[in-house]
Amino acid sequence: MSITTPTSASLAQHRNLVTEIPGPRSAEKLARKQKYVADGVGTTLPVFIEAAGGGILLDADGNSLIDLGSGIAVTTVGNAAPEVVRRVQEQVAAFTHTCFMVTPYDGYVDVCEALAELTPGAHAKKSALFNSGAEAVENAVKIARVATGRDAVAVFDHAYHGRTNLTMAMTAKNMPYKNGFGPFAGEVYRLPMSYPFRETAGIKGEDAAARAIDQLEKQVGADNLACVVIEPILGEGGFVVPAEGFLPALAAWCRDHDVVFVADEIQSGFCRTGEWFACDHEGVVPDLITTAKGIAGGLPLAAVTGRAELMDAVHVGGLGGTYGGNPVACAAALGAIEEMRSHDLRARARAVESLIRRRLDTIAADHPVIADIRGRGAMMAIELCKPGTLEPDAARAAAVAAYCHKNGVVVLTCGTWGNVFRFLPPLSIPDDLLEEAFDVVAEAFAATA
Structure with missing residues (x-):
């Protein structure tokens, strides 16, 4: 046939x-x-x-x-999508790879400029590009650790952050993601999530945040904490939208204690939730935001975008990877963003x-x-x-x-x-x-x- x-x-x-x-x-x-x-x-x-x-x-x-x-x-x-196809075809015909760390090209910088414009907050931002969501999350933790000089990472019940060793430690669900693959990276601490359907009736987001913060302060201590990493809407964990006020309260606590607040928008970003990013629904401005999935119309691309001073804390050569920000994937991302805007x-x-x-x-x-x-x-x-x-x-x-x-x-x-x-x-x-x-x-x- x-x-x-x-x-x-x-x-x-x-x-x-x-x-x-x-x-x-x-x-x-x-x-x-x-x-x-x-x-x-x-x-x-x-x-x-x-x-x-x-x-x-x-x-x-x-x-x-x-x-x-x-x-x-x-x-x-x-x-x-037409604009993705057009830009990818043009880029493939020009060149497919040089490695940005060897000889740079405009597409990488263009994507970083677009991310600075689109992600939450009016502060100066910089980005580093990678291949997958897990890679972006792992690099966000690296950046937070260098910038703060601290080690501990806080994550939440029902979270999913990836399949590398560190991100498996950050992911909650055992099967099929973690079973048999340990031991995992240390200094990862899990907090209770706001899960309105399964909460005590009527618990406010601020109260759910206070519960998590109390556990964090008792079990880890702000002085030891590099970052809090959270999906603004849980992905693999069940598309849980936390109660209103939960995310802003966590972000405020992080800001008051010089802890890096990382929003994992890998599944929720790029118009998926009706805003450019899920953080936008409550006006939450993360210090670092990780993106992938919808960023490039089907090609492998991911990013960490954040406050310029945080992103610049890492020594030259400390971030990158052979394929990170591949020119064809960058062309696809620029096409996808144009599709999102024009339609x-x-x-x-x-x-x-x-x-x-x-x-x-x-x-x-x-x-x-x-x-x-x-x-x-x-x-x-x-x-x-x-x-x-x-x-x-x-x-x-x-x-x-x-x-x-x-x-x-x-x-x-x-x-x-x-x-x-x-x-x-x-x-x-x-x-x-x-x-x-x-x-x-x-x-x-x-x-x-």
């Missing part, structure tokens, strides 16, 4: 299943994957993609699947939130297993619990996900207990396709009841 693969721009924006999922060609390719790719590299949905665009993924068998994952919040501007993707994310909330409210009215609806912008989630309790229902989540996958909708689960659905559609998805996706989600809950 031969398939002529269309360009992303020509993909019809509707779900179309011509085989079962996975189809025979994907099944053949999966057998080849199992032969040559390490088993530790898992897949959520065993279909092989040959083209993508708008809100559609086209698989090797010709099935058009609706994408509610965006490659885990990466293709925010859509797959193969006002902040407003688009807010419209997506309105549509998703409406659909989820309707589904939840018929299915009490949906215990909480939360999120911001195109970063929405539902938490499933046994009705009338706070007991996580991971089995129902798995069953609903399996139904969606078989019926051509790519959904992702997350959360400490595996009972949370996260909805991360590309902001290029048309409304009618998003409505169709949630028709399938509704069917999935009915079929698994």
